[in-house]
Amino acid sequence: MGWLWGSGSIDDSGVKKTQGGAFESPSRSNRKQCYAARDAFFECLDKNNILDSINSKAGREKSASVCGQFDQEFEKNCAHSWVEYFKKQRVVNYQREQTIKRIESQGGEITAPQLPLPGQK
Amino acid sequence: MSTPSRCMAAATRGLISPPAARAAHRTVASRTSNLVASSRKATGGNTACLRELQRIQNGNRKITSSSQGQTRTFSQSASRNKLKTIDQIRARNKGGPFNLTASILFVVAGAGMWAYFTYEKERMARKRIAEQTKGIGKPKVGGPFQLVDQDGVPFSNEDMLGKYSLVYFGFTHCPDICPDELDKMALMYDKVVEQCGKVLLPLMITCDPARDTPKVLKEYLSEFHPEFIGLTGHYDKIKETCKAYRVYFSTPSSVKPGEDYLVDHSIYFYLMDPEGDFVEAIGRNFTADQAAKVIADHIKDWEKPLKKETRWQ
Numbered sequence: 001m002g003w004l005w006g007s008g009s010i011d012d013s014g015v016k017k018t019q020g021g022a023f024e025s026p027s028r029s030n031r032k033q034c035y036a037a038r039d040a041f042f043e044c045l046d047k048n049n050i051l052d053s054i055n056s057k058a059g060r061e062k063s064a065s066v067c068g069q070f071d072q073e074f075e076k077n078c079a080h081s082w083v084e085y086f087k088k089q090r091v092v093n094y095q096r097e098q099t100i101k102r103i104e105s106q107g108g109e110i111t112a113p114q115l116p117l118p119g120q121k
Numbered sequence: 122m123s124t125p126s127r128c129m130a131a132a133t134r135g136l137i138s139p140p141a142a143r144a145a146h147r148t149v150a151s152r153t154s155n156l157v158a159s160s161r162k163a164t165g166g167n168t169a170c171l172r173e174l175q176r177i178q179n180g181n182r183k184i185t186s187s188s189q190g191q192t193r194t195f196s197q198s199a200s201r202n203k204l205k206t207i208d209q210i211r212a213r214n215k216g217g218p219f220n221l222t223a224s225i226l227f228v229v230a231g232a233g234m235w236a237y238f239t240y241e242k243e244r245m246a247r248k249r250i251a252e253q254t255k256g257i258g259k260p261k262v263g264g265p266f267q268l269v270d271q272d273g274v275p276f277s278n279e280d281m282l283g284k285y286s287l288v289y290f291g292f293t294h295c296p297d298i299c300p301d302e303l304d305k306m307a308l309m310y311d312k313v314v315e316q317c318g319k320v321l322l323p324l325m326i327t328c329d330p331a332r333d334t335p336k337v338l339k340e341y342l343s344e345f346h347p348e349f350i351g352l353t354g355h356y357d358k359i360k361e362t363c364k365a366y367r368v369y370f371s372t373p374s375s376v377k378p379g380e381d382y383l384v385d386h387s388i389y390f391y392l393m394d395p396e397g398d399f400v401e402a403i404g405r406n407f408t409a410d411q412a413a414k415v416i417a418d419h420i421k422d423w424e425k426p427l428k429k430e431t432r433w434q
Contacts, residue, residue, distance in 0.1 A: 018380075018381070020377065020378075020381040022294060022382075023294060025340065026295075027340070027341070028344045079381050081296075082383075085296050086296065086297075114404050115406065117406065117407060117411055118411055
């Protein structure tokens with residue numbers, strides 16, 4: 001654990017977090033910092049053609065070996081729950097896009113259930 | 122020459138004689154008959170004199186007709202536009218009864234009717250939506266609650282009365298949706314206030330009371346809009362409120378301090394009217410402009426009084 005604490009002194013660049021890994025204060029600047037770290041990590045995943053970095057063991061290992069540094073930055077700047085949320089959201093968003101594309105290529109139309117906008121019936 | 126001149130003198134005398142003068146306000150025609158009578162008396166049927174009289178009468182008639190002509194042109198100025206030649210009439214009849222004025226009037230009247238009926242149709246649709254939850258036996262969204270605001274001051278559903286309220290459920294540790302929605306809410310709020318004045322309460326009720334104390338909420342919301350009111354309370358009170366608003370949320374009832382977790386919750390804006398009744402839900406697919414229009418239209422439809430002052434004044 002010694003080396004972890006050692007790197008912990010550099011970790012001050014990240015956002016302040018509670019012992020449980022949550023944000024001390026989820027302020028606008030902290031959110032911005034977290035989003036930037038997330039986007040950098042996802043860019044690395046995109047470059048290396050990795051979709052899933054959380055759900056499967058293979059995905060976790062591959063993303064750690066290729067984009068490990070970005071992943072650490074991501075964890076450092078976001079609450080742990082947010083990191084998990086964004087990683088899972090990436091997979092879900094991709095699958096949703098693919099599903100929509102597939103349905104549209106088959107000539108179907110897809111509309112998500114949502115409240116009608118003004119002027120719609 | 123003496124006879125006509127005498128006759129003229131008599132005629133003139135007749136003209137200025139007392140009975141004629143008294144009748145000065147009468148018509149010219151009656152004045153001339155007076156003249157005839159008096160001149161006959163004076164001349165005793167002298168033909169030359171009669172001719173002279175006729176000339177005067179004709180002159181009088183000319184005056185009469187010309188004065189009548191003047192009044193006629195005054196009231197019937199349109200006669201100037203009368204078609205003079207057959208070519209003009211042909212040209213007029215070529216187009217039938219349709220001309221530029223008629224077509225402009227037709228279009229303007231049509232557009233006016235269309236605008237009015239569209240407006241009325243929209244208004245009736247809004248009214249139907251607004252009154253869907255009013256009265257007995259209607260599904261109820263919203264209801265009594267007892268919470269505290271970001272300054273620690275008690276805030277209940279009664280503090281919402283008299284104004285429209287825009288209610289949003291969220292939590293400060295929300296990764297992406299709530300901050301986006303709260304930014305949108307700030308835009309909506311400003312747009313509505315710009316149009317309708319300060320008759321809208323922007324409320325954010327936390328679904329995560331364990332972490333969202335009044336202090337945390339105050340700091341968090343001040344980054345979105347200074348007018349936002351953040352409500353929190355004991356877990357049970359929050360649960361009751363969420364239940365009243367039919368809001369689903371997944372906050373664990375007991376969490377350790379500093380624990381890291383997320384909350385699942387419904388992400389609608391609830392528009393409540395000044396009597397505390399639910400009007401309409403606004404979804405995530407609405408832009409700030411669309412949402413502001415929905416809210417402002419409902420506020421403009423409201424016919425009962427609205428509180429303009431804030432509750433601290």
